[in-house]
Amino acid sequence: MAPIFILIIVLYLTSSIGYLAFLFSQKESFHRISYGLLLAGFLAHTGLIAYKMIILESIPVHNLHQTLSFAAWALAGVYLFLKYKFRLNILGLYAAPLAAFIMVAVYWIPEAPGAHGELFKNLWLILHVVIIFIGEAALALACGTGILYLIQDHAIKSKTNRFFHKRLPSLEFLDVTGYVFIFTGFTLLTIGLITGFIYAQQVWGRFWSWDPKEIWSGITWLIYAALLHERLVAGWRGRRAAIMAIIGFAAVIFTFLGVNLFLEGHHETFTK
């Protein structure tokens, strides 16, 4: 297992370095190489996850090690896909290092023995996990776009730092792209939560059980719902939308990790 793990990390890291070089040099070739490296890393990662899937005979999200790995995989995949649609090349500078960072963390987290296997052999659970993770990856990218927006906004306002000013896309583009990411992420989050409710109904006999993870998921969902609502009604765009995208993603991370580490609940079973 270790060699393929190292390979994935190396590919993600070299891709990150490539994106950094792209930021400085602005040469299209650097971006293309970095994209290729990230794609190679993603394919290797896909192989790893497929291998685990065959061994476990279900989706490999039995412990924190597997779950984080799955999150990084979803992030890389969603970036690779969205890059095609939006040509937001520089966002790779956010996605690749983030994926690399997660994988390095995963490497150090021991694979704790997983929860009961039967619990995972459920179509609703698989849907729940896959959809939620893809949605969260989109929200992670929305956060990255928000960060880029704030950097560019600051560069233009301050009139001094033109390093970023030249290299980042226009504010309007970042704003619209961030909106699309959030809209996509929010939609998937909603569907993911619903499938989760159905699964909960089947396993525990009730849709909602005031579990901390459920509560925090609800809070995260509300944050994004508010953001989208305000955008449409009151015109929350630009700087404020960018800040909200970052806050929203902080809530996602807390729901994903913080709840497991600091609070207790039935989700703990999955993320030891």
Add this chain to the structure above:
Amino acid sequence: MRPLQNNENSPMISPNSKPEMPEILLIGVNHKTAPVELREKLALSSEEIEHALELIQQSPHILEAMIISTCNRVEALLAVKNRAEATKTMQDLIASLKSIAPHQLTNAVYAHTGESAIRHIFRVSSSLDSMILGEPQILGQVKDAYKAAVKKKSTGVILNRLMHKAFTVAKRIRTETGIGGHAVSISYAAVELAKKIFDSLEDKTVLLVGAGEMAELAVEHLIRNRRAGGILVANRTFAAGLALAGRFGGSAIRLEEISQYLKTADIIISSTGAPGYVITRDMVKPVMRLRKNRPLFFIDIAVPRDIEPEINRIPNAYVYDIDDLQGLISDNIETRTKESIKAERIIDEAVLRFQGWYDNLDIVPTIIALRAKLSAIAEAEFAKTASLLNHLSDQDRRALARMTESLINKILHEPTLFLKNSGAHRNKSVYLDFLRNLFHLDE
């Protein structure tokens, strides 16, 4: 000018014979050598250029010619037989066309020949000699000048090749160096900045406050960037605003109506002579909500300023005044200067390569190259044949070798005479270039 040596009667070429060879001559004035008053007087319209080329074609001393006339330079690029005579012809031409006596020009005019003329035209085409380093218009202007000359059939082998090289070099410099990369004019910088705020300028509304010349320039630049949104003009005197709006297909509003139109406008360019702020923070703040926070970009080119600087602190509103824009471009000018070093290297290379071609266009090297080519063929064929004829004695072989050599001499006799007889044709370079192509002498 190269001395004309008379060796008409010898069919063999001696290495030190120097038959007449056209020389590249560039004479002109530019923004560095001549003040604008003089350049204005010298500037030629396209009709005048056509006329001048016709006159030049009548001169026996000038074989090829083209004339470049822009607001920063008037230059004639020539291939001449006799430099002194050609210079005199051009002086007479200027005197008759523009009634400017030669002595008025003495300090302003520069004349380059040979390599230095080649380098000069390469640098001009690549915008290294421009007032604004790297500005993109000059290449188009040079191309137009060349087209006009081609249409008049006043160019020939030398200038055709020289200009095609000049265009290639210019293109190479544009793609391989950052010389044209960054904005160096205020209106250009403003447009570049607008593109960093708005993704596309096509559906954006521009509000001009004040109908000044600077505002006009900026708008022209925006329009050139395929901007299709509306244009509003607010001016103190409504009639002047209406006139300007008419020119750009926009509509005029009154100064008092500005706050109202801040809702719809996206880019505001202000250039009034008003002593105080025309647009204040208190006017903009409430509008942002109505605009649903769509960004608002203020370009303040007025001195004293029209736009309250505090507006820049409102989220999604951006204010740039003339100093900010100046700051943007001063760095860019530095970058371009750095990039020009790279460009000069590319030019050095191209000059060397052109000079190589040009030198070979002389009669002696051409005939030597042709002889070498024929000898090589003869030797190869002779060796092939001789290897099959084993019965030949060394003496026979020598006799055959002598025969092939005299065969080559006989074949080359007439063409050599023809090329060296300058009375038979006016422009040798045509035949030389043709010959070199025919026998593929430029590998």
